Amino acid sequence: MADITTFTQIEKRATPPVQMFYCSVCTFPPEYCEFGNSLSKCKEWLQTQRPDLYEKFYSEEALKAKLGTISQEAQSKLEEDTAKKEAKAEAKADAARKKKLASQVVIKRIERNKRKFVTSIRGLEAFGVDLKKAAKLFAQRFATGGSVTKNAAGIDEIVVQGDVSQEIYDMIAEANEGGGEDGKGGKKGVDILKGVLIDNVDIVEEKRKKDSEQ
Numbered sequence: 001m002a003d004i005t006t007f008t009q010i011e012k013r014a015t016p017p018v019q020m021f022y023c024s025v026c027t028f029p030p031e032y033c034e035f036g037n038s039l040s041k042c043k044e045w046l047q048t049q050r051p052d053l054y055e056k057f058y059s060e061e062a063l064k065a066k067l068g069t070i071s072q073e074a075q076s077k078l079e080e081d082t083a084k085k086e087a088k089a090e091a092k093a094d095a096a097r098k099k100k101l102a103s104q105v106v107i108k109r110i111e112r113n114k115r116k117f118v119t120s121i122r123g124l125e126a127f128g129v130d131l132k133k134a135a136k137l138f139a140q141r142f143a144t145g146g147s148v149t150k151n152a153a154g155i156d157e158i159v160v161q162g163d164v165s166q167e168i169y170d171m172i173a174e175a176n177e178g179g180g181e182d183g184k185g186g187k188k189g190v191d192i193l194k195g196v197l198i199d200n201v202d203i204v205e206e207k208r209k210k211d212s213e214q
Contacts, residue, residue: 021050030057037089039082100127105172105201109165111208117163122155127196131158134192138168165203173198 022029025045026036030053033042047054056062103126110118121138125131131148135158139146145161160168175193 021053024049034082037085040086100197101200103127103200105196107165107168107201107203108206109163109203110206113208119160119163119165119168120151120157121160121168122151122157124158124193124196125156129193129196131156134158135160137190137192138164138171141171142167165205169201169203172196172201 020029023033023042023045025038025042026033028036028042030042030046030050033039033046036042043054043058046057103123105121105123105127108120108122110120112118121134124134135146135148138144138158138160142160142162142164144164147159148156149159151157171190172193175190176196176198
């Protein structure tokens with residue numbers, strides 16, 4: 001008698017995706033904030049946003065359970081190292097803020113020949129703007145050429161064909177409307193320009209030298 005093999009069809013069910021929660025200060029999962037450079041700020045944020053997770057990781061019971069496995073000497077060193085890391089990170093962030101406040105963006109309207117102009121933009125990189133992406137944005141917005149080149153001083157700048165200096169100034173203002181120094185806020189579509197302080201943007205004009213002056 002022939003053997004009869006029976007096949008049972010197994011129903012496949014999709015595994016639901018795991019919902020991850022990240023700290024908006026250091027961008028790590030809350031359980032890893034201690035390995036970053038801003039633990040104090042992370043704890044303050046977590047206590048406000050997710051009190052349940054704060055209790056899980058930083059309640060008196062949680063800390064006792066964690067610290068109970070290490071010596072008092074190691075605990076003191078850990079706290080000291082954490083404080084040093086935070087102070088170093090804060091000093092670095094403060095230096096970056098001061099550098100940003102002192103940086104200038106210069107939009108220059110340059111006359112090439114009679115009735116023909118180009119517009120150069122220098123200094124955007126100091127505010128974290130990707131120059132290549134910004135050049136592409138300007139080229140698309142004005143349907144013209146836009147590229148990143150080095151000027152006579154060897155500094156990278158964006159050069160856009162045409163007289164669009166005021167329009168570019170307005171785009172920067174629009175991108176940062178309602179935003180702060182951290183680059184948050186502003187309007188979509190010009191997100192690439194977020195973080196630029198509009199008070200630090202100047203428009204200047206460079207006229208073509210006459211043949212007798214060249």
